[in-house]
Amino acid sequence: MRHPPRSVLLAVTGAAALLGSVTVPAVTASGAVPACTVEYSVTSQWDTGFQGAVKITNNTAAMSGWNLTFDLAGGQKVSQGWNAKWSQSGTTVTAANETYNGQLGSGASVSAGFIASRSGGNAVPTTFKLNGTICNTDSGPTDPTDPTDPPDPGDGTAPVLRVFGNKLVDAAGTTRRMLGVNRSGGEFMCVQGRGIWDGPVDDASVRAIADWKANTVRIPLNEECWLGLSNIQPQYAGANYVNAVKDLVAKVRANGMTPMLELHWTYGQYTGNSSGCSDVHASCQKPMPDMQYTPSFWTSVANTFKDDPTVVFDLFNEPYPDRATSTTTQAWQCWRDGGTCPGIGYQVAGMQDLVDAIRATGARNLILAGGLAYSNDLSQWLAYKPTDPAGNLAAAWHVYNFNTCSNESCWNSTLAPVAAQVPLVAGEIGENTCSHGFVDQVMKWFDDRGLSYLGWTWNTWNCATGPSLISSYDGTPTAYGIGLRDHLRALHG
Missing domain, CATH: 3.20.20.80 (Glycosidases)
Structure with missing residues (x-):
């Protein structure tokens, strides 16, 4: 809009550096196929944050809804994400399916990503649970009461769009x-x-x-x-x-x-x-x-x-x-x-x-x-x-x-x-x-x-x-x- 008549570049910091994919092992020591597989990767990283990704594979019966949880124990905080409903409580991060990708057939995979802040190191999570079942191992369900629709953080701040x-x-x-x-x-x-x-x-x-x-x-x-x-x-x-x-x-x-x-x-x-x-x-x-x-x-x-x-x-x-x-x-x-x-x-x-x-x-x-x-x-x-x-x-x-x-x-x-x-x-x-x-x-x-x-x-x-x-x-x-x-x-x- 035009207005009515009325009488030095900041330094570039923290440029993203592409990192190699950090992937959690997908099978047990005995070679048994786990109930679910999660591949976790850090795709880029800068001084105060990073971009992460997860690829979830369901190796059991088809699911009509999925809920992945893992812990970020290094003080990292998820600020936004895509292809999942992301939330964080303390160190525990939850990624729940969107309405368009909730169906996860046997042998099917789904990927999602997120942005998080960090200070210092960037420890990789070691344990992932899909609908309460530990992935990347042949262990059975450990927490069947895990919610499939995480609560809104409700912190009252402006939304990340x-x-x-x-x-x-x-x-x-x-x-x-x-x-x-x-x-x-x-x-x-x-x-x-x-x-x-x-x-x-x-x-x-x-x-x-x-x-x-x-x-x-x-x-x-x-x-x-x-x-x-x-x-x-x-x-x-x-x-x-x-x-x-x-x-x-x-x-x-x-x-x-x-x-x-x-x-x-x-x-x-x-x-x-x-x-x-x-x-x-x-x-x-x-x-x-x-x-x-x-x-x-x-x-x-x-x-x-x-x-x-x-x-x-x-x-x-x-x-x-x-x-x-x-x-x-x-x-x-x-x-x-x-x-x-x-x-x-x-x-x-x-x-x-x-x-x-x-x-x-x-x-x-x-x-x-x-x-x-x-x-x-x-x-x-x-x-x-x-x-x-x-x-x-x-x-x-x-x-x-x-x-x-x-x-x-x-x-x-x-x-x-x-x-x-x-x-x-x-x-x-x-x-x-x-x-x-x-x-x-x-x-x-x-x-x-x-x-x-x-x-x-x-x-x-x-x-x-x-x-x-x-x-x-x-x-x-x-x-x-x-x-x-x-x-x-x-x-x-």
């Missing part, structure tokens, strides 16, 4: 939607020399967002401020800026909401069609991110938050290479691959470059990528979807009443096919009418399909030009914002 098919799920496998607001300020205040945030970001103001029953807060950022480049005043740059972002993320998480970090304004001079400014610096929305600084920005952000998988990364606010290039194909190729793009005078970082920068740090956080036309066009998103080795990439979309794709016919033809294959998140919805009739239509379409959306914006601007959701940071809504507030509260009873 992961892509599963076309849905977002938490660590327990429960489908989740991101519903909330944008908290603008971090993208423009610093580059304008006026501070870091626009308005308060204290505990009370963040609690006011949660009081609307929001579960997600999108936080726009500025790459020059994060990286501490020389054109930014030192008090608003580098470590001061990074620490302010970390503090706001912590407040959002403490209120049980998902923090979404989004790159809004970037470096690179663009004066072509629909240019927001002629400045080379990150003082307006550019058509694409720049290769000079943006991969470094995401490397630094990913290193800062890779051990907090509740944080979501939104790659770039509103790409519009379609306004610079002469063909749609050129625009989508520029979007994905970057490089030298027609009509853009700087070297572009494509969405693939940014995904690669994040994953190279070992971060497996959920990533969002918006399409063309200020993220309003997803017509070829699936065809040009970046490759994500973590399989944790979702589509982002923006819509306002003045956008091209702002009616149900367009949503049905261009959004529905995307939403059928990957999670779809409307990172910005809004209107500049000081009413909420349009966003009501958007929310209904997304509600009917179980999709995510966030209102623009939690700032006290004029709702006719912002648009802004609030008139006070205590959560008092504008005539526009009351629509989102009342809707979110109604969804939560």
Whole structure:
């Protein structure tokens, strides 16, 4: 969203190091086939964490549900996982089947993986139980009362979200939607020399967002401020800026909401069609991110938050290479691959470059990528979807009443096919009418399909030009914002 008129790279640490597979022996000393076999492996490891995997083979009668338990005795803590419902109580880790992989026939196998933190060593578990039966040995059942559906940890913190098919799920496998607001300020205040945030970001103001029953807060950022480049005043740059972002993320998480970090304004001079400014610096929305600084920005952000998988990364606010290039194909190729793009005078970082920068740090956080036309066009998103080795990439979309794709016919033809294959998140919805009739239509379409959306914006601007959701940071809504507030509260009873 464009805003109303207003009067040094962190070191890469803990890069993942590929390790050899560590596998627990699968047969007994006598050569007898065990009732079940578990192969446990550490597939990658870094200073403060690792990625693990299990392959479970059932050597007895077919099972209609399975439950694997083992102990991590070295202080490791599982933070997220996939292909199973993962939980941990003390040292005991439980992986229970998902609804789609509960059938485990005789001789059949199933694999699942997880991310865990560690400090110091990384001791390999020695004993595995499948539905109470010790695996990798010919011993019989030892604990038939082991549960097949582990309880939710219920720690009250923000969920760890992961892509599963076309849905977002938490660590327990429960489908989740991101519903909330944008908290603008971090993208423009610093580059304008006026501070870091626009308005308060204290505990009370963040609690006011949660009081609307929001579960997600999108936080726009500025790459020059994060990286501490020389054109930014030192008090608003580098470590001061990074620490302010970390503090706001912590407040959002403490209120049980998902923090979404989004790159809004970037470096690179663009004066072509629909240019927001002629400045080379990150003082307006550019058509694409720049290769000079943006991969470094995401490397630094990913290193800062890779051990907090509740944080979501939104790659770039509103790409519009379609306004610079002469063909749609050129625009989508520029979007994905970057490089030298027609009509853009700087070297572009494509969405693939940014995904690669994040994953190279070992971060497996959920990533969002918006399409063309200020993220309003997803017509070829699936065809040009970046490759994500973590399989944790979702589509982002923006819509306002003045956008091209702002009616149900367009949503049905261009959004529905995307939403059928990957999670779809409307990172910005809004209107500049000081009413909420349009966003009501958007929310209904997304509600009917179980999709995510966030209102623009939690700032006290004029709702006719912002648009802004609030008139006070205590959560008092504008005539526009009351629509989102009342809707979110109604969804939560």
